[in-house]
Amino acid sequence: MSVEVVRGPIVKAWKQQEDGRVFVGVRSKHPVAELVRLTEEAVDLLHAELLDRGVGVGTVAPTSRGVAVVFDHCVDRELLDAALDLIAGHLGEAGVGGRLSVLSPVWSAVNDLFNPLFGYAAALSLKGSLADGPVNGELRPRWITDTGVLDRVIEHALEWCQVPGGEFWVQGGEMSSKVAVGDREALLRASLHAEPNAKLVAADGRNNARQVVFMTSGHVAYSLGGEPAPEWEDAVAVLRDVLVELRSCGDYGLIQRRHVRGYGGMNVGLWLDLSHNLWSPHRAELIDRADRAVLGATRLDHDVERSKVSDVYGIQLLSNDHELPMLPPSWVAEPVGDGMRLVSHREPQRWFAEEPTFELLMEARRELSPLLTTDY
Numbered sequence: 001m002s003v004e005v006v007r008g009p010i011v012k013a014w015k016q017q018e019d020g021r022v023f024v025g026v027r028s029k030h031p032v033a034e035l036v037r038l039t040e041e042a043v044d045l046l047h048a049e050l051l052d053r054g055v056g057v058g059t060v061a062p063t064s065r066g067v068a069v070v071f072d073h074c075v076d077r078e079l080l081d082a083a084l085d086l087i088a089g090h091l092g093e094a095g096v097g098g099r100l101s102v103l104s105p106v107w108s109a110v111n112d113l114f115n116p117l118f119g120y121a122a123a124l125s126l127k128g129s130l131a132d133g134p135v136n137g138e139l140r141p142r143w144i145t146d147t148g149v150l151d152r153v154i155e156h157a158l159e160w161c162q163v164p165g166g167e168f169w170v171q172g173g174e175m176s177s178k179v180a181v182g183d184r185e186a187l188l189r190a191s192l193h194a195e196p197n198a199k200l201v202a203a204d205g206r207n208n209a210r211q212v213v214f215m216t217s218g219h220v221a222y223s224l225g226g227e228p229a230p231e232w233e234d235a236v237a238v239l240r241d242v243l244v245e246l247r248s249c250g251d252y253g254l255i256q257r258r259h260v261r262g263y264g265g266m267n268v269g270l271w272l273d274l275s276h277n278l279w280s281p282h283r284a285e286l287i288d289r290a291d292r293a294v295l296g297a298t299r300l301d302h303d304v305e306r307s308k309v310s311d312v313y314g315i316q317l318l319s320n321d322h323e324l325p326m327l328p329p330s331w332v333a334e335p336v337g338d339g340m341r342l343v344s345h346r347e348p349q350r351w352f353a354e355e356p357t358f359e360l361l362m363e364a365r366r367e368l369s370p371l372l373t374t375d376y
Helices: 007-015 032-053 077-093 147-160 181-194 232-245 271-286 358-367
Strands: 003-005 022-028 056-063 066-072 098-102 120-126 128-135 138-145 167-172 175-179 198-204 208-214 219-225 250-257 315-319 331-337 340-345
Touching: 003 077, 007 022, 007 077, 007 098, 022 032, 022 077, 032 056, 032 066, 032 077, 032 181, 056 167, 056 175, 056 181, 066 077, 077 098, 120 147, 120 232, 120 271, 138 147, 147 181, 147 208, 147 219, 147 232, 167 181, 175 181, 181 198, 219 232, 219 271, 232 250, 232 315, 232 331, 232 340, 250 271
Parallel strands: 003 098
Antiparallel strands: 022 066, 022 098, 056 066, 120 219, 120 250, 128 138, 167 175, 167 198, 198 208, 208 219, 250 315, 315 340, 331 340
């Protein structure tokens, strides 16, 4: 078997990028999981032989059109040719037939990095343990979600992330692909196997959209929105159901109204962004405070999240290991099963109908201070 290198279009795309970046696709009828593994082997060889000469390779990600390889900072044509030939040669020797060609991402109309549509989010810290796992092609300590938990969340996400009349996208690493509904699961699982971060998107244009983001940190975020924005009561009810339905999968969860005015307020691709986003409208109030470095800027270890939190939200999913104070009249705790409780503010409109005020956030921190890892 052999893999043909469609060199002309690849070189043309590479020349158009000042940073020497180009997206290359391995197109083959080979089973996708095996193709990902063999491509990762080829990339490992490339790192060993060419990295010190100026060829970097980012993510390897399955797509609906083949396996994508992202070349970073390829400094000259000779090195690009050598890298392409190395990958094609390794795949051919392994019995793969196909071709290497340009493969560009296919983004949805509601890609959350650029469109402030996802105004509400629920997020969970998933059960698991710390172990060595693949991150950007290297083994590093990271949170490994329990297999049964990940399977349950994937099944739930596939069922939840649909909208009437909508289309579907799966993103793994830096590559996004438009997919048929029946192809979502295989591509999502392959993406999560290649790198522990992936995104599932469903959208009807910009009218109605949902997405689920699986994070390298071992968290998952469900978000929804559209133009016009959904009624806050409806959005919160849907996300509340998500937390309850996945209560056995997480150690801690929350629901947040997203600050969506301006770039950077929309990304739910990082757990830390949720905290940053909560406080971003209030930078002026924080600027003179001695504790500004910890408010909205704390990333907890998973083991800590089992019993402590870094911020207070209008609705939180807490375990019996979270030390609740005697709740004041403004809060209510509701057992939901599996040793988990929903702790909710009795005036949800203050949290979700509009951005929570600085005064409300600080008041909540005082009222629930035993839960916090940082002083108020």
